[in-house]
Structure formats: structure tokens, C-alpha cells
Amino acid sequence: MKPFTQVEGRAYPFGRKNVDTDVIIPAHWLKTVSREGMGQGAFETVRKEEGNVFDDPEYEGAAILIAGDNFGCGSSREHAAWALDDMGVRCVIAPSYSDIFSGNAFKNGILAVELPQEAIDRLMEVARTDPITVDLENQVVTTPFQDRFEFQIDPFRKESLLAGRDEIGLTLESEGAIGAYEERTAVERPWLTPATA
Amino acid sequence: MAGRMDQPKTLYEKIWDAHVVEKRDDGTCILFIDRHLVHEVTSPQAFEGLRAAGRTVRRPDLTLAVPDHNLPTTARRDAKGNRIPIADPQSAQQLEALESNAPAFGIRYIEDAAPEQGIVHVVGPEQGFTLPGTTVVCGDSHTSAHGALGALAFGIGTSEVEHVLATQTLLLRPSKTMEVCVEGALGFGVTPKDVILAIIGRIGAAGGTGHVIEYTGSTIRDMSIEGRLTVSNMSIEAGARAGLIAPDGTTYAYLKDRPMAPQGAEWDKALRWWTTLPSDPGAVYDKRVELAASDIAPNVTWGTSPEDVVAITGAVPMLDSFTEESKREAAAKSLDYMGLSEGQAMQDVAVDNIFIGSCTNSRIEDLRAAAEVAKGRKVADGVKQALIVPGSGLVKRQAEAEGLDRIFTEAGFEWREPGCSMCLAMNPDKVPPGERCASTSNRNFVGRQGPGARTHLLSPAMAAAAAVTGRLTDVRELMG
Numbered sequence: 001m002k003p004f005t006q007v008e009g010r011a012y013p014f015g016r017k018n019v020d021t022d023v024i025i026p027a028h029w030l031k032t033v034s035r036e037g038m039g040q041g042a043f044e045t046v047r048k049e050e051g052n053v054f055d056d057p058e059y060e061g062a063a064i065l066i067a068g069d070n071f072g073c074g075s076s077r078e079h080a081a082w083a084l085d086d087m088g089v090r091c092v093i094a095p096s097y098s099d100i101f102s103g104n105a106f107k108n109g110i111l112a113v114e115l116p117q118e119a120i121d122r123l124m125e126v127a128r129t130d131p132i133t134v135d136l137e138n139q140v141v142t143t144p145f146q147d148r149f150e151f152q153i154d155p156f157r158k159e160s161l162l163a164g165r166d167e168i169g170l171t172l173e174s175e176g177a178i179g180a181y182e183e184r185t186a187v188e189r190p191w192l193t194p195a196t197a
Numbered sequence: 198m199a200g201r202m203d204q205p206k207t208l209y210e211k212i213w214d215a216h217v218v219e220k221r222d223d224g225t226c227i228l229f230i231d232r233h234l235v236h237e238v239t240s241p242q243a244f245e246g247l248r249a250a251g252r253t254v255r256r257p258d259l260t261l262a263v264p265d266h267n268l269p270t271t272a273r274r275d276a277k278g279n280r281i282p283i284a285d286p287q288s289a290q291q292l293e294a295l296e297s298n299a300p301a302f303g304i305r306y307i308e309d310a311a312p313e314q315g316i317v318h319v320v321g322p323e324q325g326f327t328l329p330g331t332t333v334v335c336g337d338s339h340t341s342a343h344g345a346l347g348a349l350a351f352g353i354g355t356s357e358v359e360h361v362l363a364t365q366t367l368l369l370r371p372s373k374t375m376e377v378c379v380e381g382a383l384g385f386g387v388t389p390k391d392v393i394l395a396i397i398g399r400i401g402a403a404g405g406t407g408h409v410i411e412y413t414g415s416t417i418r419d420m421s422i423e424g425r426l427t428v429s430n431m432s433i434e435a436g437a438r439a440g441l442i443a444p445d446g447t448t449y450a451y452l453k454d455r456p457m458a459p460q461g462a463e464w465d466k467a468l469r470w471w472t473t474l475p476s477d478p479g480a481v482y483d484k485r486v487e488l489a490a491s492d493i494a495p496n497v498t499w500g501t502s503p504e505d506v507v508a509i510t511g512a513v514p515m516l517d518s519f520t521e522e523s524k525r526e527a528a529a530k531s532l533d534y535m536g537l538s539e540g541q542a543m544q545d546v547a548v549d550n551i552f553i554g555s556c557t558n559s560r561i562e563d564l565r566a567a568a569e570v571a572k573g574r575k576v577a578d579g580v581k582q583a584l585i586v587p588g589s590g591l592v593k594r595q596a597e598a599e600g601l602d603r604i605f606t607e608a609g610f611e612w613r614e615p616g617c618s619m620c621l622a623m624n625p626d627k628v629p630p631g632e633r634c635a636s637t638s639n640r641n642f643v644g645r646q647g648p649g650a651r652t653h654l655l656s657p658a659m660a661a662a663a664a665v666t667g668r669l670t671d672v673r674e675l676m677g
Contacts, residue, residue, distance in 0.1 A: 017523055018402055018502050022642045027623045031267065031287035033241035033294050045644050068523065070403035070436065074642060075621075076338040077239065078354035096406055099372075099438045100338055104354035154370065156225040167356075168250070171364045174219050174227055178255075178366055181218040181229055191459030191467040192231055193258060194326060 002109030003164030006135045007090045010062040012053045013127040015120070017068030021101060024072065024080040038079055039086030054087075064132055066123050067094040071112075072101025081108040091134045093141065095120055106157050109164065111136055119149040136161060205477035208441050209374050209409045212349040212474070216332050218366055227366045231331035232348070234317045235262040235304065235358070237295040238623065239336030243359035244298040255365040257303035261326055264292050264309050265316045269625050270586050270613035273310045280310075288624065302362070315589020315615040318342040318556035322426065323589055325455025329444035329471040334361055339556045339639065340439075341432040345425035346452070347444030347474055349409070352433065372438065373483040375408040379416035381490035386673040388566065389424035390558060390637065390656035392416065392488075393431040394496040398506030400486055405437030408484065411476065412442050416490040422451040423562040430557045431639050434503035443475035497543055497669055498641045498654040500531035505641070509659065509671045513541045534643055535651050536631070543669050546653070550634040551576070551583035551610070551664040552646070553657050555620040558637035559588030561595050563657040568601040570661035570675055576609035577667030583610045584626060586618040610664065622647045635663035 029041035046052050053059055065084065071094040072080060081104040084092070091111040102112045113134060115123070119141070123132060126143045133142045136158060141149040160167065171178075185192060206214070218227040233256075240262075247253070254260060267288035275281055283289040292309065299306035307313050313324065318339050321327040329347035334340060336358040343350035357367055377396055397404075410432050417425065425442045432440030449468060452458045459467045494508035505528075507514070513532065516539050519525040532539065537546065553559070553567050564587065576583045585605050587593035593615055596602055602612045619626040620638035622645065628634045630649030637660050638645075641652040653669060662672040 017527060020640075020642045022640070022645050026644055026648070027621050030238050030623065031285070031291060033245070033290060035242050045648070070406065073402060073436065074338065074433075074640060076336060076340075076352035076354055078242075078336075078356060081354070096403060098403075098436060099407060100352055100354060100433075103357065107354060107356035154223075154225075156221065156223045156368070156370075159223075167368060168252070168360050168363050171227060171360065171366055171368060175364075177219045177227065178229070178364060182256075182365075185229070189467070189470065191328070191463040192331070194457040 004161040008133040011064035011127040020074035021080040025083040038083035042083040073098040078104040205480040207476040207480040232333040233260040234335035237264045237291040238266045241294040246359040254302040262299040263307040268616040312590040319588030325458030342430035344429040344440040351439040375484040376482040378414040380414040388656040389427040402504040403436040405435040409439045410437040423560040549632040552619040552636040554586030555638035557639045567657040567661040571608040574665040579667040
């Protein structure tokens with residue numbers, strides 16, 4: 001995973017609620033066996049709208065995306081996180097996320113910051129003209145106008161993001177415990193090994 | 198929260214506790230995964246990751262692969278039994294990747310033309326791969342369906358697919374719990390699909406975020422496994438990663454003698470454990486919602502979020518009825534996309550396409566319900582495409598044995614091969630831009646059934662009613 005410490009710069013003031021992963025990356029972009037190049041398909045339907053933030057030169061190359069409630073709902077496609085990463089987005093700020101999306105973002109080193117709607121409203125306003133700073137170590141989002149919004153994050157995710165940790169490698173450190181669990185359940189719940197069809 | 202001792206536990210807490218391999222100081226747990234379903238769209242990058250890191254699949258015996266998303270629903274083999282090539286080279290490549298990855302990593306694979314092939318969430322329960330009290334994952338958000346059998350089942354991303362393949366575990370924190378209790382008998386023409394649409398309409402598309410929903414109450418208990426699968430399937434549309442329904446006699450009768458279910462003495466032992474799983478009296482949920490079955494009508498969606506639910510006898514809401522400005526704006530945008538006006542009666546909405554299928558509504562009971570309405574009637578002239586897509590080859594065979602296929606084809610429906618079909622626009626079955634579809638699938642998102650497609654979610658019986666009248670229709674007017 002790519003480490004995440006701090007991001008400073010312009011942000012897309014997107015702001016919409018219930019943005020589903022079909023909107024972030026439509027299904028026809030999923031017909032690939034690679035993780036690369038998804039950025040081209042990111043927000044394809046939104047980009048057909050005149051005056052959309054993603055094609056506004058003002059926000060070109062922004063590394064932060066501001067959105068409304070329930071961002072990333074719907075399909076579990078990790079391609080949504082790959083698409084954001086490929087378009088250069090390292091951090092999303094929204095009042096809430098779907099559980100699957102926030103996990104997928106995290107696994108790709110994208111920080112999903114949760115802030116209340118009032119803070120989102122203020123950041124949307126600032127983002128139209130000025131940069132925003134997201135500092136993971138200190139768990140705070142700041143603006144050039146002395147705004148300061150502290151956010152909460154799961155300590156495990158914070159530590160992993162700061163270190164850019166390989167989660168599979170970490171779990172495999174507990175291989176002994178996994179093996180012991182398997183031996184125990186093989187006795188207690190032997191039916192868990194499926195019958196051969 | 199999971200892990201409490203000596204006090205009443207919920208079904209969720211019992212399953213969670215039985216699967217914790219290790220708990221870290223920060224509260225994150227290594228959770229053992231009993232069942233992993235794999236399909237062609239979200240797995241290639243995971244297998245590639247394993248190869249790049251020189252890792253293997255820890256428990257191929259707990260993994261089952263089946264292609265479904267990309268497959269065309271037209272014939273897959275010619276008269277000589279040779280594969281009819283998939284025209285889209287990218288879809289063909291994803292299928293080939295799964296066909297080579299599964300045997301390379303020792304995973305059981307159900308091939309595209311096998312009678313057992315179907316949508317992963319139809320195949321898992323049907324084969325007895327999904328069992329009560331198990332943890333079930335798949336790189337697909339509708340894995341929530343399997344909760345209908347009392348399994349803790351949820352969708353995962355591709356990195357997690359790789360994690361499960363390599364370790365047979367996931368790193369997770371316990372979810373909060375929500376009880377959704379539905380009491381009473383369903384009215385005439387009201388189905389499990391109407392129940393879950395009513396629930397989503399009530400709690401909202403994010404109402405279950407961070408929670409696992411347990412569905413309780415007599416309405417749920419009285420449902421068949423097929424009906425329960427429909428309900429639990431759409432938990433994700435209410436924001437809940439997983440849904441759960443306590444296993445009971447209906448569950449055990451459904452699973453007995455399924456090919457991959459335990460047999461003989463192991464069945465007896467499993468049954469003894471399963472009967473301990475239902476939530477204890479007095480178990481506490483973080484949230485609780487109650488619905489009365491008598492308040493639920495046949496429902497349809499009018500907008501582009503599954504929470505945009507209205508009774509078929511109702512109308513598109515007036516924009517002024519949304520007090521929150523952002524919701525009003527979202528509704529206006531939805532109506533523009535959907536080509537509908539505020540206040541328009543739902544039954545006045547003409548449809549161009551009918552889709553009966555998907556992991557939500559493609560099981561035998563769904564097809565029976567649709568056939569009952571279609572029998573002796575004809576698909577209306579204005580309808581351009583009316584697809585019936587069984588959820589699996591076994592469902593297809595059963596339906597054919599019951600003569601349902603003939604009812605459908607005589608009425609002018611197309612009878613197809615199993616797969617995800619028109620639910621998600623990843624295979625040739627799509628709704629053309631600007632056209633409207635009455636669909637038994639689970640998502641009415643912008644572009645979900647194809648760019649510019651307009652989706653109305655409803656039950657199989659309601660979809661069949663729309664097919665024969667050419668407009669959204671209260672199925673009760675056509676029944677008995």
C-alpha cells in the first residue's frame with residue numbers, strides 16, 4: 001500500500017450524496033484483468049454534464065475530492081478506488097461512506113475522511129478558490145482561513161496508512177494462530193469442509 | 198459489540214465470536230472465512246497479486262469459482278458441444294482468466310455451460326456451499342444474500358479477495374447490529390421484493406451503514422428460503438454490508454441433501470450447532486426498526502436510488518415534499534434522468550424493456566410468480582425486449598420441467614441462459630439509452646443497466662404485469 005501522511009492542494013467540490021460506485025466507474029470499465037488506466041473512466045457519466053468539476057481547469061490534478069453522504073455506495077468494485085487513485089485522488093472528504101468502499105479506499109492508500117455536513121459545506125466553499133490540507137498524523141483538515149476540522153479514524157487504519165503496510169504480510173505473521181484455529185474447528189465443526197460434489 | 202460473555206447474544210455476535218482467530222489490541226480481529234465464492238470480474242487482479250508475491254491459496258477446498266457477470270445469456274455451446282466464442286474480447290479474456298486461475302490454484306470451478314452454473318449468489322445456497330453459521334465472502338456486494346440461510350455473508354473488494362485467498366481470513370472490526378422486524382401476513386400480490394423495497398424506502402440507502410441487519414418477525418419467518426434470499430440480498434441497498442435471518446426448519450429443509458451440504462452424522466452434528474445460533478431472548482441490537490406487513494403494497498422505484506420507493510398505486514413525489522434542499526436537488530436530477538414529472542401516477546409510466554432475473558429475483562419461485570401472471574397473456578406491443586433469465590442452470594431445468602419456459606415463450610418473452618444479464622450492463626444484455634426497464638434486479642442507479650437506461654425496480658409478478666400491459670401496473674388487477 002502507498003503510504004499516506006499529508007495532502008495539500010486543490011479539491012474537487014463535488015458534494016453530491018449517495019454517489020454509487022457505478023457512477024465512480026461504470027461497469028464496462030471493469031472488463032479488464034489489470035488495475036491500470038481506470039482514471040479515464042472515472043465519473044464518466046458526470047463528465048458528460050456541462051460545467052462538471054472534473055473537467056474544470058480550476059481543479060485540474062486535484063488530489064482531494066469532497067462529496068456528500070454515503071459516498072461509494074452500491075457495488076463492491078475496488079475499481080472505484082483504483083479509478084480515484086489513477087485520476088490522482090489521494091483523499092476523499094465526506095460525511096459518510098459505504099463500508100465496502102471505505103475498506104477498498106484504505107487498501108489502496110486513499111484516506112477517507114469523515115466530517116459532519118457543516119464542515120463539508122464550509123470546505124466546499126473554500127475548495128472553489130483555495131487549497132485544503134489534510135494531515136493524517138494530526139487527524140485534521142485545515143484551510144488558509146484558519147478553519148480546522150479534526151476527524152476520527154480507526155487506529156489500525158491510521159497506522160497502516162502512515163506506514164504503507166502490506167496487510168497480507170501482516171496477517172501471515174499470525175499464520176500459527178490461523179493454523180491452530182483450523183485444527184480446532186476441524187474437530188468442533190467437521191462439516192465445514194465441504195462434501196465433494 | 199461482539200465478544201460479550203454471559204449475556205444474551207445476537208445471531209451476529211455468535212457467528213462473529215465463533216470465527217475470531219485473533220484479536221489485536223486496537224480491536225481489529227482476524228476473522229476466519231469459511232466460504233469464498235469467486236467470479237470472473239473481481240478476481241483476476243487478486244490472482245495476479247498472489248502470483249506477483251509468490252503466494253498460494255491457503256484453502257482451495259473452501260473456495261468455489263463460477264463465471265456469471267460477463268457471460269452472454271444466449272447459447273454457449275453449438276450443436277457439437279463446442280464453445281460459441283464470446284464476441285467481446287475483454288469479456289472473453291476475463292472468462293479465460295478464471296478458467297485458467299481456478300485450476301492453477303486448485304480451486305473447484307463450475308464452467309460456463311455446466312448445469313450447475315449460475316449467478317454466484319444463486320449457486321452458493323443451491324449447492325449447499327452456503328451454510329448457517331458460516332462466514333461467506335465474495336467480491337460482489339450482493340453476497341449479503343447468503344445471510345438468508347443464517348450465514349454472515351458480505352461483499353469484499355479485490356484486495357480482500359486476495360487477502361482471503363492467501364490467508365483464509367480478513368482483518369475486520371465488528372459491525373453494529375440493527376434489527377428490522379416485520380410482523381404479519383403479506384397482502385394479496387405482495388412479495389418479499391416489496392418487503393425489502395419498503396424497508397429500504399423506510400430506512401434509506403445509508404440507513405444500515407456500519408450495521409449488520411437481522412431480519413426478524415413473523416413475515417420473515419413465514420417466507421421460503423427463496424423469499425428470504427431476495428430480502429437479505431438487498432441489505433446492501435440499505436447500506437448494510439450484511440443481512441441475517443435466523444436459521445430454522447425452513448432453512449434445514451432447504452439445505453438437506455444439497456450436493457455440498459454435510460451428510461449423515463455430520464449433518465446431525467451441524468444441525469445441533471445451527472439450532473444454537475438464533476439470537477437469544479433479550480439480546481440487544483444497536484438499532485431497531487419495525488414494519489407492519491399490512492402496510493406494504495406492491496412497490497416500485499421512481500428515481501435513481503433504491504430508497505426512492507413508492508407504492509404502485511402512488512405517484513412520483515412532489516419536489517416540495519422534500520424538506521432538505523440537497524434531497525430536493527437530488528430528486529429533481531433523478532426525475533430529469535428518469536424522464537418523469539413530479540406527481541405523475543406510477544401506473545401511467547410506459548415501459549420499453551422487461552428484465553426478470555438477477556441474484557435478487559431469478560429463483561424458481563420468482564419464475565413461478567412471473568409465469569402465473571404471464572400465463573395466457575401476451576407481451577404488449579410497445580415492449581421491445583422482455584427477458585427471463587433463470588439464476589442457474591438448475592433453476593432453468595426445474596422451470597422447464599414445470600413448463601414455465603413455454604408459458605413465457607408463448608407470451609412473447611425470451612427464455613435465456615443463466616447469468617447476471619441485464620442487471621449490470623457487463624454483457625450483451627443492456628437497456629438502450631433513454632429506454633425504460635421494469636426490472637427485478639437490485640439497483641436503479643444512473644447507467645446501471647446501460648448508459649442512459651432508466652430502471653424501475655419491482656417484483657417478478659409486477660415485472661410480468663408490466664410486460665403484458667406495457668406500463669407499470671398493479672399486479673393485483675391482473676390476478677385471480
